[in-house]
Amino acid sequence: MNGRACRGACMAAGAVALITSIAWSDGDTERLRARLDPQTASEVGRVVQEAREAGLPADALVSKALEGAGKGAPGPRIVTTVKQYAMALAGARDALGTSSSSTEIVAGAGALMVGVPPDSLARLRATRPGKPLVVPLVVLADLVARKVPASTATGTVLAATRAGARDTDLLALREGIEQDIRAGVPPFNAATLRGRALAPGTGAMPPARRIP
Amino acid sequence: MIPDREVERAVARAYREAVPIRPLDTPGLMERLASTPAPRVSRGWFDFGVGPRGLTLSPALGLAAAVLLLMVGAWAGGRFVSRPAVSSLPAIAATGTSQVVEFVLVAPLAEHVTVVGDFNGWDPAALPMRRAGKGGTWSTAMAIPEGRYTYCYVIDGRTWLPDPRAPLAPDDGFGLRNSVLLVRSGRSS
Numbered sequence: 001m002n003g004r005a006c007r008g009a010c011m012a013a014g015a016v017a018l019i020t021s022i023a024w025s026d027g028d029t030e031r032l033r034a035r036l037d038p039q040t041a042s043e044v045g046r047v048v049q050e051a052r053e054a055g056l057p058a059d060a061l062v063s064k065a066l067e068g069a070g071k072g073a074p075g076p077r078i079v080t081t082v083k084q085y086a087m088a089l090a091g092a093r094d095a096l097g098t099s100s101s102s103t104e105i106v107a108g109a110g111a112l113m114v115g116v117p118p119d120s121l122a123r124l125r126a127t128r129p130g131k132p133l134v135v136p137l138v139v140l141a142d143l144v145a146r147k148v149p150a151s152t153a154t155g156t157v158l159a160a161t162r163a164g165a166r167d168t169d170l171l172a173l174r175e176g177i178e179q180d181i182r183a184g185v186p187p188f189n190a191a192t193l194r195g196r197a198l199a200p201g202t203g204a205m206p207p208a209r210r211i212p
Numbered sequence: 213m214i215p216d217r218e219v220e221r222a223v224a225r226a227y228r229e230a231v232p233i234r235p236l237d238t239p240g241l242m243e244r245l246a247s248t249p250a251p252r253v254s255r256g257w258f259d260f261g262v263g264p265r266g267l268t269l270s271p272a273l274g275l276a277a278a279v280l281l282l283m284v285g286a287w288a289g290g291r292f293v294s295r296p297a298v299s300s301l302p303a304i305a306a307t308g309t310s311q312v313v314e315f316v317l318v319a320p321l322a323e324h325v326t327v328v329g330d331f332n333g334w335d336p337a338a339l340p341m342r343r344a345g346k347g348g349t350w351s352t353a354m355a356i357p358e359g360r361y362t363y364c365y366v367i368d369g370r371t372w373l374p375d376p377r378a379p380l381a382p383d384d385g386f387g388l389r390n391s392v393l394l395v396r397s398g399r400s401s
Contacts, residue, residue, distance in 0.1 A: 031333065063330040064385070067362075070334035071372065073386040081385030103360050110360075110392070114382035134360055138392050142379035145389075167396075174379060 028062050035066055040075030044082050056089045057102035060109070088112045095121035096133065107137035114144045120154040127161045135167040139174045146178065148187040156195035165198045173198055310355040311395050315365075317341060317375075320348025322367045329363025329393065331356045336366050362390035 068078035092108030143153035180190035341350035378391035
């Protein structure tokens, strides 16, 4: 390919990207204006545009704003929540790496927002280089949301992934811990006992029992 | 010195001896006490509310009260909790990377149930559920592209209910909780 053709291809690609961005922006603006008051829609739109320019999954921010509208939240609350979410998305992208998928970044933001420290996300990425992290991140966020201490939840998920646990194993782990917690087992104990079942060499353990 | 054994025997003997009871020199005292009414203690409304008291119920009335309490509990439980459950199906009709996901909720006393989430713009009117039979089971299905979504149910337009069987999402920023739906190739969870 000569230089002229290369320049033409670059210009065409740039034009396509610009048109796509404008089309997305217009779509977002329409969706926001349809559900939010003008001032809230404008402020949220600005956050969304900045996130898109930063390469973050901005659709998640639009969805968060629409969620706030659906739940009847006041405009300022929606703006604040969207800004916090944007910061979480940026933090997740930094922790997981720029090559992470949009879904991974969204799942990572969920983990950060529930209290998982950013370095846990980076360690999780290191255990599964080049493989999807969505399920481990969702499981991690779920455990912390169920009052499992963040360090314990991180250790449990990290140990399981290091042991080669598949996504289905991690989802089964989550369900088991959830059942134990519902049965009255303290979250820390439930996560620790169930996590050992996925660790190498320990074999399967029975479900944890209620501690009197 | 008296041996300990002797002392113990002496003490035991003393304890075993009958004690002479001197008759009361006030004849009719017990009868007078029995016929005297107990003094009335003035109880305020506070004492009436918090003081312990016995409640006499006939078996039939107790049974009726128990049945009434059970009915109230079932009504409240069905109205606000109602054993929600979600079941995800394998792809019924995969279109590209989308999977058809079925949402199922058991809410016997609900009059209207919808599913809202990232996949339908959180529009309560976008995905109404249909009641299946008389069992209070509501269901609906939707083709959803692969990805991670947050969602919840809206019962009668006012109760936002996360799916307790699904992974929890963090606080939504608006004071409520959502559930997480993962749609992956070949399955959802």
